[in-house]
Amino acid sequence: MAYSPQATKKCFLLPLVFLLCSSPWQLVSARKPIDNLPGFKGPLPFALETGYVEVDEEKGVEFFYYYVESERNPEEDPLFLWLTGGPGCSSLSGLVFEIGPLGFDLQNYVNGLPSLYYKPDSWTQVSNVIFVDSPVGTGFSYSRTMEGFQTSDTESVRQLLRFLYKWLEEHPKFKSNPLYISGSSYSGMIIPVLVLEIAMAKESHGAPFNLKGYLAGNPVTDTNFDENSKIPFFHGMALISDELYESTKNSCSGNYVSPSNIHCAKYLDAVNEVTKDVNTGYILDPLCEYHSPRPGQVHSKKIGLRFYNEVPLDSTGLPKECRSSLYLLSEFWANNGTVRDALGIRKGTIVNWHRCNIHKLPYTHDVQSAVPYHRNITSKGYPALIYSGDHDVMVPFVGTQAWIRSLNFSIVDDWRPWYSGGQVAGFTRRYSNNLTFATVKGAGHTAPEYKPKECLDMLERWLSGTPL
Template sequence: MSERIGMAESKEINRRQPLLLLLILIVCCYSPWQITSAQKRITTLPGFDGPLPFSLETGYLEVDEEKGVEFFYYFIESESNPEKDPLMLWLTGGPGCSGFSGLVFEIGPLSFDLQGYRDGLPSIFYKADSWTQVGNIIFVDAPVGTGFSYSSTAEGYQTSDSQTVPQLKTFLYKWLDKHKKFKSNPLYICGDSYSGKIIPILTLEIAIDQESSHAPFNLKGYLAGNPVTSSRYDFDSRVPFAHGKGLISDELYEVTKDVNIGHILEPSCEFHSPRPDYIRIKRDEKGYYDEVPLCDSGLPLECRESRYLLSTFWANNETVRSTLGIRKGTIATWHRCNLAIPYTYDIPSSVQYHLMVTNKGYPALIYSGDHDFDIPHVGTQGWIRSLNFSIVDDWRPWYVSGQVAGFTRRYSNNLTFATVKGAGHTAPEYKPKECLEMLQRWISGASL
C-alpha cells in the first residue's frame, strides 16, 4: 500500500514539475517594470566616438518603499583623484529638470554637437571644462517624475518640496552604502535654479544627522548657483534689474516680455509642437513661425533651445535607453524638464535655512550669472544682506586668465557670493571655464 502511495506521489510530483518551473520563472523574472540590475557601469555611449575617457555609472535607488519611488542617477568619478576629491551631489532645477541636463549643459564632461547635427541620433563630445576635473559628481533625477525617475504607484508621483528633501537624504544614505569607498570624501550639496530652494534644507538635515549620529557623511559645505530662494527677493528684483540694465523704465516693465530671461543678450526663441514630428520656431515679434521637422538639420543654431532638443532626441532613442539601463515601461517619453509633474511648493522661502546651516559653520558659495533675468543677482544679494552677516572681504573683481570673471564679496559665517560676468541662467552653461576655476578656488579654501 505504502509503495503504491509512494509511486502515486512520485507521478504527481513529476506531473507538477513543468508547472512549478513555470511559476518559478514567473516569480523570478517577471515584473511590471521589468526591473534589471540597479547599477550599471558604462564605457561607451551612442553618439560618442570611442570609449568614454571617464568612469560613468548609472542606476536606480528606491527612496520611498511604501510608494515605490525610484530615483535614477548618473555618477561620474573625478578625472583627477577620485579617492581624495570631493563627492558632490548635483541637483538640477525646475522642479522637474533632469540631472542629465546638468551633466551635458552645465557642469559635466559631455556636450552635444549642434553645429554638426544633420538628423537622427545626435553626436556628443568630450568637454574639458567639467567639474569632474576636481570632483566626483552624482547627477540625480529628482523629484520623482523627473528624467528617468519614476514611481510604481500613482500616489508616489504626488510630491513636494518637503517630500523631496527626505527622499534625497534617503538616496544619499543608500548611495553611500553601495559606494562605501566614498564615505570619507568631503561631501558637498550642490545645484542651481529651483534646487536653490532644496539645497540648504537638505544640507541642514545632513548636518544634523552628521552631528548626532554615526551617519556616513563627511559634509563640508554647499553651493547654489542662480538659486531660487524666495519670491520676495527672486521675482520682485526683476524690475530694478531690468531698469539697471537699461532695458526699461520701471513704468514699462511689461515691454520686456520678449526678452530672453535666461540671458538678456541672447535671442528669445519659442518652440511649439503643432503636429507630430514637427516643431514651430518663433521668427519675429509679429508672431510668424517656421515649421521644422524634428531630427532635422533646420534647427536654428542661434537658439540655445536647439541643443535642449538634441537631448530629447538622444534620451528617447531606444539604443541609448538600453545602454543607460533604463527600465522598460517606466517612462514613456523623457523630457529635459518635465514641468507637468504634480508638485506642491510648500516651502515658500529657504532664507532661514541658509542662516541655520552657515551658523553651524558649514561654508557656502552662492553665485549668479550677471545677465540672468530669471533669478536676478540683485535679488540674491538682497536675501544675503538680510542675514546681517558682517563683510569680511568687500566687493571686488575676481579674475581668470588675467581677465575680470565677475565680482565677489565674502561674509562672516564662511558665506561667499560671486557674480559670473556675461553668464545667464545658469552660469556654468555660459562660462564653463570661469565657473570651474571658481569652484576649484572655493573648495581649496582659497579666496576667489
C-alpha cells in the same frame, strides 16, 4: 513662496531621524558602468555609472542617477550631489549643459542621433559628481504607484536623504570623501533644506556623511527677493527707461509681486510690454523658446516656424543660434532606444523623456523661503558659495544679493573683481559664517552653461579655501 518672519522663527525641520534609524534599507543593486555612449566616438575618457535607487519602498519611487568619477583623484576628491532646477528638469542638463564632461554638437547636427563631445572644463576635473533626477517624475525617475508621483519640496528632501544613505552604502569607498550638496535654479529651494537635514543626521546619530559645505548657482530662494528684484534689474541693464522705472517703483513701493493699486498694475503691464521679447534666461541671446520656466508659467515661443512641442524627433534645420535647439538635441538623444539601452533605462517606466517636465508634475511648494535655512546652516560652520550669472533675469543677482544682505552677516572681504585667465571673470564679496557670493560676468541662467572655464576656476579656488 512668500517670505514671512514666522518662517525664520519656525524653520521647518523634517522628521527623519527616527525613520532613518528604525528602517533597514533593502539594498538592491541597480548599477551599470558605462564605457561607451551612442553619439560619442570611441570609449568615454572618464568613468560613468548610471543606476536607480529606491527612495520610497511603500510607494515604489525610484530615483535615476548618472555618476561621473573624478578625472583627477577619485579616492580623495570631493563628492558632489548635483541637483538641477525646475522642479522637474532632468539631471542630464547638469551633465551635458552645466558642469558635466559631455556636450551636444549642435553646429554640425543634420538629423538623426545627435553627436556628443568631451568638455574639458567639467567640474569632474576636480570632483566626483552624482547627477540625480529629482523629484520623482523628473528625467528617468519614476514611481510604480500613482500616489508616489505626488511630491513636494519637503518630500523631495526626504527622498534625497534616503538616496544619499543608500548610494553611499553601495559605494562605501566614498563615505570618507568630503561631501558637498550643489545645484542650480529651483534647487536653491532644496539645497539648504537638505544640507540642514544632513547636518542634523550627523549631529543626532553620527550619520555617515562627511559634509563640508554647499553651493547654489542662480538659486531660487524667496519670491519677495527673487521676483521683486526684476524691475531694478531691468532698469540697471537699460531694458526699461528711467521714467518707467521711477513711476513703477513709486507706484508699487517696491512690491512688484502683488500690485496694491491700479497705477502699480498699469506700470507693471508697461514693463512687461517693453521686455516681453527679452530672453529671460540670458538677455544677450535671441528669444527662441522657454528656458526652465518658473512654477506655474509655461512659455511657448516659436522656433523658426514651428512651436517647441511640435518639433518632431530627428528634425532637421534647427536654428543654430538658438540655445533651445541645443536643448532639443537632448530630447532626441534621450528618447532614442539605443541610448536608453546603453543607459540601462528600465523599459516601460518613462514613455517620453523631457528635459524639463515642470508644468506636468503634481508638485507642492511647501518651503516658503530658503533664507532661514541658509542662516541655520552657515551658523553651524558649513561654508557656502552662492553665485549668479549677471545676465540672468529669471533669478537676478540683485535679489540674491538682497537676501544675503538680510542675513546681516559682517563683510570679511569687500566687493572686488575675481579673475580667470588674467581677466575679470566677475565680482565677489565674502561674509562671516564662511558665506561667499560671486557674480559670473557675462553668464546667464545658469552660469556654467555660459562660462564653464571661469566657473571651474571659481570652484577650484573655493574648494581649496583660497579667496576668489
